[in-house]
Amino acid sequence: MAPTSDADAAVAALYRSHRLPLVRLARLLVDDLETAEDVVQDAFAALHRRWGSISASDAAIGYLRTSVVNGSRSVLRRRRTVRANPWPEAGGWRDDDADAPLLLAEEHREVLAALRRLPGRQREVIVLRYWAELTEAEIATTLGISVGAVKSTASRGRDAIAALLGGNR
Amino acid sequence: MTDPHLERRLGEAFDAAARSSVTDAASPPPPRFASAPTQPRRGHSRWLAPLAAAAVVAVVGGSVLALHGSGGTRHRTVPPAAEAAVHIQLAIAGNHSYGVGMPVVAYFSRQFTSAKSLSAATSVTVNGAPKHGAWYFERSTKPGYPVEGHLRLHDLWPANSTVRIEVAAQRKSAGDGVAFGNDIALTFRTGPKVVAVVEDRKHEMVVTRDGKPDGVYRVALGAASTPTTSGIKVIMKKSPSVCMRDVAGTYRECGINDAQQLTYSGEYLHAAPWNVVNIKLGHDTSNGCTNLLPTDAATLYKTLTVGDVVEYPDAPGPPMQMSAGYGDWNVPWRIWRQGGLIPS
Numbered sequence: 001m002a003p004t005s006d007a008d009a010a011v012a013a014l015y016r017s018h019r020l021p022l023v024r025l026a027r028l029l030v031d032d033l034e035t036a037e038d039v040v041q042d043a044f045a046a047l048h049r050r051w052g053s054i055s056a057s058d059a060a061i062g063y064l065r066t067s068v069v070n071g072s073r074s075v076l077r078r079r080r081t082v083r084a085n086p087w088p089e090a091g092g093w094r095d096d097d098a099d100a101p102l103l104l105a106e107e108h109r110e111v112l113a114a115l116r117r118l119p120g121r122q123r124e125v126i127v128l129r130y131w132a133e134l135t136e137a138e139i140a141t142t143l144g145i146s147v148g149a150v151k152s153t154a155s156r157g158r159d160a161i162a163a164l165l166g167g168n169r
Numbered sequence: 170m171t172d173p174h175l176e177r178r179l180g181e182a183f184d185a186a187a188r189s190s191v192t193d194a195a196s197p198p199p200p201r202f203a204s205a206p207t208q209p210r211r212g213h214s215r216w217l218a219p220l221a222a223a224a225v226v227a228v229v230g231g232s233v234l235a236l237h238g239s240g241g242t243r244h245r246t247v248p249p250a251a252e253a254a255v256h257i258q259l260a261i262a263g264n265h266s267y268g269v270g271m272p273v274v275a276y277f278s279r280q281f282t283s284a285k286s287l288s289a290a291t292s293v294t295v296n297g298a299p300k301h302g303a304w305y306f307e308r309s310t311k312p313g314y315p316v317e318g319h320l321r322l323h324d325l326w327p328a329n330s331t332v333r334i335e336v337a338a339q340r341k342s343a344g345d346g347v348a349f350g351n352d353i354a355l356t357f358r359t360g361p362k363v364v365a366v367v368e369d370r371k372h373e374m375v376v377t378r379d380g381k382p383d384g385v386y387r388v389a390l391g392a393a394s395t396p397t398t399s400g401i402k403v404i405m406k407k408s409p410s411v412c413m414r415d416v417a418g419t420y421r422e423c424g425i426n427d428a429q430q431l432t433y434s435g436e437y438l439h440a441a442p443w444n445v446v447n448i449k450l451g452h453d454t455s456n457g458c459t460n461l462l463p464t465d466a467a468t469l470y471k472t473l474t475v476g477d478v479v480e481y482p483d484a485p486g487p488p489m490q491m492s493a494g495y496g497d498w499n500v501p502w503r504i505w506r507q508g509g510l511i512p513s
Contacts, residue, residue, distance in 0.1 A: 015200045028183055037198065045202035059262045111182035130176060131183035133312075148412045148423055162175055 007051030014060055015044055021132075022068050028127045029072035031116065039075060043067035065132075066142050069124055076120060114164035122157035129154055254350030255281050255343045257336070258314065266358040269325040270403040271476030272497045273334055275353060276314035277306075283344030284318070284513035290338045290349075291320065295330045302334075305500065306510040307492050316510065319491075323502050325478065328362035328379060363477040365469075367459060369397070369484050372451035374459070376472075383472070386465040389441070389448045390484060391457035398457070400489030401498040402431040402479045404438075407470065411437070413456075426463070427470035431479060432494035438479065440466030457486070 019040060026036035043064050050063075115123055121143075128139045136154075140147045256278035261271070284304055293302035302320050309317035326332055333356045338349035361379045368375070369390055376383040391397040412423035413435060428439040434457075441448065441460035448460055459479075461469065478498070481489070489496045491509075500509075507513070 011202060012200065015202075019200075028186060041198075041201040044200055048202040053264065105185065107178070108182035108185045111178055112186050115182075126179065127183065130179040133180075146408075146410065158172070158175060158179075161179070162172065165175075 011048045026068050039071035114161045125153045126157040256350045263355045268474045268476030269362045270478035273320040275318050277316035281343035284511045286341040288513045291336045294333045303506045304513045305505045326359045330359050365479045367481050387448050389460040390453045392454050395456045396486035397484040398486040398489045399481045399484040403495035404429045404477045406430040427466035
């Protein structure tokens, strides 16, 4: 279905109100801002193409969120095939990461370093739960998995982070 | 098991990372979807103009670098006026087909004192013909949305129809100097009129579809200590498999199949392969759920839809409350029209 001017206005409004939180979400899922921006732009482009079948704005926001998570995942997968070591060594954000948060407190850096070492799904669930503050049911919908799987994945993720934070570093 | 300290630490770290690396730039990058192939002229689309004009973006090698260093000045993309407004968020998806008992549910972002203008701004049509709908409000449990409103007609939605809801509430008064922040609109279809009546006395569930018999199924309901609530329920959600626990949290079990949810507290229609004998004998033994033989549960999972009505005229438990699920049809119309929490 060809996007209408209706779609233009509606998606533009969503872009103004939701771009920033979605970029922040993507930024926690992929490791650099440039990629995060790309992923979010792709999500809005996909929403714009499909506007005819996604009308309620709540459905649209859910669609965007799922697109961002899926887009982030495929970026990471692509990266993994390029690099031998998909998860950089612990020790905070990469030095070559141009937009590394320089002013970040050490205690926060440790948490983020631990986050980056989680398997993809655990990282997604942890970010959606503790940053996006979605409910377990919303996370299940976003990721297309059961609530039970959300609970168990979150639990494993928390345990892994706790172990990384508590372990010898 | 969760550790509140770890959870808080995660939240704070993510928040710090997100804010420090992605600032609320005064000029967001222009949306790329604007230049999608479906747009006739790249960058010259009529609707893009205001965004493009506002954006001062350095584009280097195709990547957008305009997001850092906005000098700490935070620019609000939402006009300040919106913060004093009641934002309305629809809770059900449009362009779906629902059963005839489906309530239209919306959440409201702050408390308000009058729904009179909301009611006046609400139009309901069924197959294009105007119908009289009314809002009823309750407290919500959704974070950030303290009020939940349900919109329905006097009777169930007409079967096999197209329902269009339009609420032109933006800038209309919500009482006490507060106004609604947005309009909402929703179109959905209704399926056939499917009503399932669960008779505890006979341990049977009798289904009719547009008035014609559509099957009789054996059931076992809640045990005396955990009786099934009585009254009119509506299928809220369908899950091929769910986990359940009892209220006390003493047991938890997963892999319960063909589950159709009827209350927030966790009454479901579901397959109970472990309870086949009691279902056949008509012994009420469940925690409140309607236990079905596995083949029957599979059939009903296929034939029933979200929004279909399930009545429990003689269940021994307390009456179904409005807020226990989609309890809308237990509220008499003369009470409903008064609006509940907020006069309408």
